[in-house]
Amino acid sequence: MSKDNQILEEFTSKEYEHGWSVNYEADEAPIGLNEEIIRWISAKKEEPEWLLEWRLKAFRTWKTMEEPEWANIHYPKVDFQKLRYYSAPKQTKKPKSLNEVDPELLAIYERLGISLNEQKRLQGIAVDAVLDSVSVATTFKDTLGKLGIIFCSFSEAVKEHPELVKKYLGSVVPMTDNYYAALNSAVFSDGSFCYIPKGVRCPMELSTYFRINAANTGQFERTLIVAEDESYVSYLEGCTAPQRDENQLHAAVVEIYAAAHAEVKYSTVQNWFPGDKEGKGGIYNFVTKRGICAGDHSKISWTQVETGSAVTWKYPSCILKGDNSVGEFYSVAVTNNMQQADTGTKMIHIGKNTKSRIVSKGISAGKSQNSYRGQVQVMKRATNARNFSQCDSLLMGDRCGAHTFPYIDIQNPTAKVEHEATTSKIGEDQIFYCNQRGIDTEDAVALIVNGYAKEVLNQLPMEFAVEAQKLLALTLEGSVG
Amino acid sequence: MLTIKNLHASVDGTPILRGINLEVKAGEVHAIMGPNGSGKSTLASVLAGREEYEVTEGEVIFQGKDLLEMAPEDRAREGVFLAFQYPVEIPGVSSTNFLRTALNQVREYRGQEPLDAVKFLSLMKEKMKLVEIDQKLLSRSLNEGFSGGEKKRNEIFQMAMLEPTLSILDETDSGLDIDALRIVSNGVNQLKSDKNATIVVTHYQRLLDYIVPDYVHVLYKGRIVKSGTKELALELEEKGYDWIKEEVDSATV
Ligand SMILES: Nc1ncnc2c1ncn2[C@@H]1O[C@H](COP(=O)(O)OP(=O)(O)OP(=O)(O)O)[C@@H](O)[C@H]1O
Ligand SMILES: [Mg+2]
Numbered sequence: 001m002s003k004d005n006q007i008l009e010e011f012t013s014k015e016y017e018h019g020w021s022v023n024y025e026a027d028e029a030p031i032g033l034n035e036e037i038i039r040w041i042s043a044k045k046e047e048p049e050w051l052l053e054w055r056l057k058a059f060r061t062w063k064t065m066e067e068p069e070w071a072n073i074h075y076p077k078v079d080f081q082k083l084r085y086y087s088a089p090k091q092t093k094k095p096k097s098l099n100e101v102d103p104e105l106l107a108i109y110e111r112l113g114i115s116l117n118e119q120k121r122l123q124g125i126a127v128d129a130v131l132d133s134v135s136v137a138t139t140f141k142d143t144l145g146k147l148g149i150i151f152c153s154f155s156e157a158v159k160e161h162p163e164l165v166k167k168y169l170g171s172v173v174p175m176t177d178n179y180y181a182a183l184n185s186a187v188f189s190d191g192s193f194c195y196i197p198k199g200v201r202c203p204m205e206l207s208t209y210f211r212i213n214a215a216n217t218g219q220f221e222r223t224l225i226v227a228e229d230e231s232y233v234s235y236l237e238g239c240t241a242p243q244r245d246e247n248q249l250h251a252a253v254v255e256i257y258a259a260a261h262a263e264v265k266y267s268t269v270q271n272w273f274p275g276d277k278e279g280k281g282g283i284y285n286f287v288t289k290r291g292i293c294a295g296d297h298s299k300i301s302w303t304q305v306e307t308g309s310a311v312t313w314k315y316p317s318c319i320l321k322g323d324n325s326v327g328e329f330y331s332v333a334v335t336n337n338m339q340q341a342d343t344g345t346k347m348i349h350i351g352k353n354t355k356s357r358i359v360s361k362g363i364s365a366g367k368s369q370n371s372y373r374g375q376v377q378v379m380k381r382a383t384n385a386r387n388f389s390q391c392d393s394l395l396m397g398d399r400c401g402a403h404t405f406p407y408i409d410i411q412n413p414t415a416k417v418e419h420e421a422t423t424s425k426i427g428e429d430q431i432f433y434c435n436q437r438g439i440d441t442e443d444a445v446a447l448i449v450n451g452y453a454k455e456v457l458n459q460l461p462m463e464f465a466v467e468a469q470k471l472l473a474l475t476l477e478g479s480v481g
Numbered sequence: 482m483l484t485i486k487n488l489h490a491s492v493d494g495t496p497i498l499r500g501i502n503l504e505v506k507a508g509e510v511h512a513i514m515g516p517n518g519s520g521k522s523t524l525a526s527v528l529a530g531r532e533e534y535e536v537t538e539g540e541v542i543f544q545g546k547d548l549l550e551m552a553p554e555d556r557a558r559e560g561v562f563l564a565f566q567y568p569v570e571i572p573g574v575s576s577t578n579f580l581r582t583a584l585n586q587v588r589e590y591r592g593q594e595p596l597d598a599v600k601f602l603s604l605m606k607e608k609m610k611l612v613e614i615d616q617k618l619l620s621r622s623l624n625e626g627f628s629g630g631e632k633k634r635n636e637i638f639q640m641a642m643l644e645p646t647l648s649i650l651d652e653t654d655s656g657l658d659i660d661a662l663r664i665v666s667n668g669v670n671q672l673k674s675d676k677n678a679t680i681v682v683t684h685y686q687r688l689l690d691y692i693v694p695d696y697v698h699v700l701y702k703g704r705i706v707k708s709g710t711k712e713l714a715l716e717l718e719e720k721g722y723d724w725i726k727e728e729v730d731s732a733t734v
Contacts, residue, residue: 427569428533429569430569430570430571432529432531432553432569433565433568433569433571434571434579434583435530435552435553435554435557436529436530436553436554436556436557436562436563436565437557437579437580437583437587437639437643438554438557438558438583438584438586438587438590438643439554439582439583439586440552440554440586441554443582443586447571447574447578447579447582448571448574450573450574451571451572451573451574451622452572452573453573454573454574455573
């Protein structure tokens with residue numbers, strides 16, 4: 001075995017840090033999926049009739065759809081009848097404020113390093129914490145409320161702001177958009193809702209923290225962000241799950257609506273359980289994320305740091321409908337051991353002078369497979385559309401794979417589309433150079449990888465950039481020399 | 482400070498170093514010269530701990546410790562510094578960030594507190610003057626897009642920051658313009674003390690006008706075949722290596 005491989009071997013042996021689970025009493029739906037279950041979930045959540053109808057419609061469509069197979073991922077088929085579609089920690093009554101939330105639940109988040117206690121929270125970040133199927137707490141609601149900002153769990157939004165939910169739900173990702181989006185539309189349990197009124201700059205980072213705890217439970221959350229004219233919000237999503245032998249399904253939908261001159265930044269640090277070294281267990285992460293720049297001069301920016309999950313299927317996209325609107329996608333996707341990721345973006349240019357920028361940095365180690373799949377589409381009336389794509393792959397060792405699938409479709413001759421791609425190997429030379437200056441191999445890898453991903457990490461809010469850097473290092477611990 | 486005894490090393494089974502003996506004392510400057518491919522860089526790499534070179538025989542004692550037993554990073558932390566003949570580029574990592582990581586790991590190894598940002602930056606400023614290196618260069622990605630001369634100058638800047646006990650400069654002079662050669666040599670000379678030592682690998686006598694060696698060694702086919710004082714370098718400059726090659730090759734026949 002070469003030295004490269006040997007050190008790689010050591011590095012990849014790192015264990016998942018958030019692999020614990022907690023026993024709490026749960027309110028669960030029976031296992032299986034049918035109209036009864038959907039009615040059960042809807043009733044449990046005391047939903048209005050229109051929403052139940054919406055779910056049932058999605059379910060009926062889903063039943064006619066086929067699981068997509070075009071992605072470069074291979075996994076045993078999910079048996080949707082063997083899953084549980086709803087599991088919520090039992091709380092005797094609905095908490096009205098943070099003080100009423102079961103301390104045991106708060107403790108789960110404390111253990112993850114996320115304090116829901118507003119005093120202890122770092123200033124400038126409001127959190128909505130989602131455990132299995134429901135939101136357990138949202139912080140800083142009052143502070144935000146004074147500005148007219150709505151930040152709450154999805155269920156609460158359905159009750160308190162039904163007109164907004166009804167107007168925007170499914171407006172960006174139609175319920176029948178794709179297989180997983182249809183499934184999510186049928187069974188989604190909770191998630192976050194965020195509304196920024198006209199002219200308001202949200203003064204703090206809004207953040208949702210998703211945690212899967214229960215076994216055999218799918219997590220199907222739904223996030224809806226609406227930014228009215230001239231508003232601004234930066235939103236962050238983080239996720240972890242316990243270590244289990246069985247694969248668990250996560251199929252979320254995120255919709256973003258940006259009106260004229262609005263700007264939404266959506267950042268994800270995804271750290272779902274990736275499975276063990278042999279590829280046992282781990283989360284199947286099948287997510288649909290899409291934003292629409294509906295108004296002129298609006299901007300949506302996706303930043304993702306993907307380190308976890310056994311299988312990732314995810315393409316955060318932008319529909320650039322407004323003239324002069326801007327879409328951005330910054331991604332670092334790391335795969336190690338047996339992980340598989342097929343991720344990328346779609347930029348759909350509809351309005352005039354629309355611009356998009358794609359920066360994708362793939363890092364593969366172990367025996368993992370890492371694919372970038374990106375589509376740039378310029379419609380007929382999108383004069384002067386601009387796209388720049390940069391897709392880089394970094395390989396560690398010689399048993400992993402990196403793949404790039406760019407699709408370009410241009411229907412307007414004034415478009416300018418640039419695509420650059422590179423593939424490199426982390427060099428023994430680089431590591432030795434670091435060693436020679438006194439830096440040990442683990443830190444050398446961290447340094448090199450973070451340098452490689454810098455352009456993306458720079459997009460994250462400061463505090464999360466630091467966390468993401470650590471996470472990258474941790475994921476690759478033991479993987480190169 | 483450094484004792485090399487009968488050092489043999491090979492790459493993929495091919496012997497390259499074939500019995501090196503060398504004694505370097507604190508305060509000394511040793512120059513190593515020799516034709517291309519004679520094993521100079523290999524010797525430097527073996528001392529620094531590059532793993533593709535397999536040591537098959539011999540020993541290296543550095544300040545009383547078995548150098549060959551140590552991991553490359555520990556050798557560095559013990560005070561061995563190699564200015565690379567071909568410095569490596571690390572995209573996205575600034576020299577500043579790189580050096581701060583390096584310096585603090587070295588300090589940690591030595592039981593010292595890490596330097597805070599303020600102290601680190603003032604140390605950088607001080608050392609930057611020594612090799613007249615531009616701040617702009619240091620905020621760029623390490624060695625990426627640096628000119629040949631800039632890379633070499635940056636190596637000496639790193640040396641100044643890390644204050645090694647034993648510095649090995651592998652052809653630091655090649656690629657430097659005349660002014661840079663003077664500046665870099667000045668830097669090296671100012672870092673010299675009676676507690677540290679320097680090994681300079683070079684092809685050109687000219688460098689030795691600036692960094693004056695106590696000893697000059699000629700490496701040929703993996704052995705030190707001739708040693709002398711700085712006059713030997715002048716002789717080599719004038720006559721080339723043929724006469725030494727002949728001496729050696731006829732003796733071994
Ligand atoms: N990694 C390697 N694999 C194969 N051969 C090697 C390797 N490293 C060095 N060699 C060989 O060992 C010999 C000595 O190389 P080395 O780089 O030490 O020479 P040098 O004296 O530094 O030469 P120069 O003056 O050109 O820098 C050369 O023949 C070289 O090709
Ligand atoms: Mg050489």
